Amino acid sequence: MAERKVSGSTGEILRAIREGRAQTRADLAGLTGLGRSTVAQRVGSLIASGLVIEAGDGESTGGRPPTVLAFNAGAGVVLAADLGATHCRLEVTDLGGAALAVHQQELDIEDGPDKVLTRVREAFADLLVEAGRAVADVRGIGVGVPGPVEWAHGRPVSPPIMRGWDGVSIPAAFAGWSDAPVFVDNDVNIMVLAEHRSVWRDLSQLLLVKVGTGIGCGIIVAGEVYRGAQGSAGDIGHIRVSGHDDVVCRCGNVACLEAIAGGGAMAAALRRQGLDADNSRDVVDLARGGVPEAVQLVRQAGRLLGEVLASAVNLFNPAVIVIAGDVAQAHEPLLAGVREVVYRRSPPLATQHLRIVRGQLGERTGTIGAALTAIEGVLSDAAVERAVATRGT
């Protein structure tokens, strides 16, 4: 990643300390170009807020050894929820994203927002007890959902598999219980953030494709989640693939990628062949078990996904594409199909150094992403300025 500009604001100073780019007040003065007294004053306010601690003496370069500054990941906690179609995972994490307590359960998103969010809030309360922290310690709440979200207000927008959630304010469900800010995003956006920050931080751009019941894509550009003009960027599940004009998608169009290569569509195809497959996990189990129909189907799904990703590579020229989600667990045939088509169809300059890899974070991908979404929100420049100003009065 190109070196990030450091403006010298209190939030940027905190970020430089968090990311290990500065360890002392002198480092910060060098990095920002600010005078030592301004740096000292801003660091002082961060120490007063509890977000930065003095962690002992560094190495002397002659005179008195400088004090080493460190980010205090224990200054608060974050609540992270990864809500899938039928399953949820919840975590309490510290401000560095480390899990302090974890809960998983089956939970049908189509039970609707009242039931689902009440259950989430109750489980969060139990997890806080387990982690030995109070609701007052919660600095932020991050929630990932399996559908498009109006980011500014945390509201799902016409989500195809979340009946009853259209336009519902998810932050409102936590009002009165915690006054921490709530950040809600599409599952693929939180997943790509997790993989980027944890594994691929040096890349300025990244694509993450989730292949589960449906298919979607999260995008990082210039180090940040790219959402597009209406927040629908990455909606690759409804791109048309060739040779399937007889397949009608639930969106009303024909030959959508998801209607053929999604886990739900593949399970239906296997049922038509007399196999027992209810959902994408069953497809994966059959493929991993070596059932030829399933292996072939997953590989063919990989080829169709490859066709769509070849176009994405032409347009986007990423250095890495991460394949994640349930069906990516059946990784060999899926990734083989993807690679086969992408490397054949995309231009040499774009594929020369292109890597197509499986996600590295496993079942924690969603909660890490939800936690990081909240952490980056509450430690943003503007939020830190506000927090410091409040403590200062």
Next chain:
Amino acid sequence: MAERKVSGSTGEILRAIREGRAQTRADLAGLTGLGRSTVAQRVGSLIASGLVIEAGDGESTGGRPPTVLAFNAGAGVVLAADLGATHCRLEVTDLGGAALAVHQQELDIEDGPDKVLTRVREAFADLLVEAGRAVADVRGIGVGVPGPVEWAHGRPVSPPIMRGWDGVSIPAAFAGWSDAPVFVDNDVNIMVLAEHRSVWRDLSQLLLVKVGTGIGCGIIVAGEVYRGAQGSAGDIGHIRVSGHDDVVCRCGNVACLEAIAGGGAMAAALRRQGLDADNSRDVVDLARGGVPEAVQLVRQAGRLLGEVLASAVNLFNPAVIVIAGDVAQAHEPLLAGVREVVYRRSPPLATQHLRIVRGQLGERTGTIGAALTAIEGVLSDAAVERAVATRGT
């Protein structure tokens, strides 16, 4: 566009003045949070460098009226070259991008870099005389070429229609004549920069599709040109379209968009029907003249382009797509075809506010973009810091 953060560096202060976001030293102090003495010192160095002038008194809010600061677009000139396959346009502009002198001529890019760049340098020298400026006034040189470019070094990389240019340093051709920095980019990147800065500045993202002999796409994300990992982002001419697997492209793949819908391919198709069409301009002339074969061909090309752009809309969710280049001059049938497919195939959320429009800048698009590429390069943060430091010694 989200409000740009202002770090308070000298380059950022200059940008705030150039873009009209600050008119006085007090505005700048408010915008940056810097103390008045720091602002005064940085503005002083910009005035000493000639880039900022004091333009008289502003409105008083009680006491002494504040001095209005203005960007001095006359502090230097920029040389801009838009090199096409068979034609070039050259301009001398001021630092605001206004043309001071213009030259156009037929020039075959495949005459090779020696001949072409010698001609460009001679024509630039003549234009400077015409504009009444000296080579020493040149602050930067911007060059657009019809092929992929390694941006950092200004070298074409395996360009398909620029025989003899592969790996040639374009900046080296100006060494010894002018010591101004030279910025070289792909034609679609300079075109999208021109349209964005001149027409769509408020949008944070923009796609511009050039339909000429070939087909390519320039991309703006977060207000800047997006190049991808290897600089090949936007290479949509080689995305596969459906139903044309019998068409072999010069790239070696089959069914590439450009091999069917590019101006060169359309001219060949018209020749096969007995019509007189050498190149994309002839295709446009025939279509505008109402020749049914040409009108039908251009509309069908629009549909195929629409197929590719529908995928781009799913992935990218732009607010505006600009269609430019020779063939866009035959705009009615081309845009009709594009719109027909994009609005049918892309998801409602992404097309709800999507506009597909023709380029607004006409034949100046390339030179405006080349000039702006150079201007933004020489007025970048780092470059301004260097310039100010040099003058200060």
